[in-house]
Amino acid sequence: DRGNLELSTKDLGMEDLDRSKWFQAKVYNIKAFGIFVEVMESPGAGTQGMVHLSQIREGYVKNIYDEVEIGEVVKVRVLSKEP
Numbered sequence: 001d002r003g004n005l006e007l008s009t010k011d012l013g014m015e016d017l018d019r020s021k022w023f024q025a026k027v028y029n030i031k032a033f034g035i036f037v038e039v040m041e042s043p044g045a046g047t048q049g050m051v052h053l054s055q056i057r058e059g060y061v062k063n064i065y066d067e068v069e070i071g072e073v074v075k076v077r078v079l080s081k082e083p
Contacts, residue, residue: 025049025076027068035068037076051076 023044025037035056039047051074056067068074 019078022075022077024073027070027072027074030064030068030070032064035064035074037074039076040073049076049078055079 024040026040027035027037028048029036032053034050034052036048036050039045039049053061053064056064061067
């Protein structure tokens with residue numbers, strides 16, 4: 001079990017979100033360095049962000065494609081907001 005994920009976002013609407021709150025998000029893209037998700041809950045619905053590979057689970061991730069699938073719903077919270 002992977003647990004909860006932390007996401008970084010450039011979306012301007014995320015600055016008002018409580019960073020301690022967890023949101024349901026859907027995976028829409030996977031890259032070797034992490035996954036891209038879209039938040040499904042309000043506030044923040046529609047906000048997109050990236051979860052870095054190091055946040056997918058504890059320990060070494062050999063193949064990210066073995067950990068998560070496009071369309072999968074994961075639990076995320078805001079870790080940082082990039083300028």
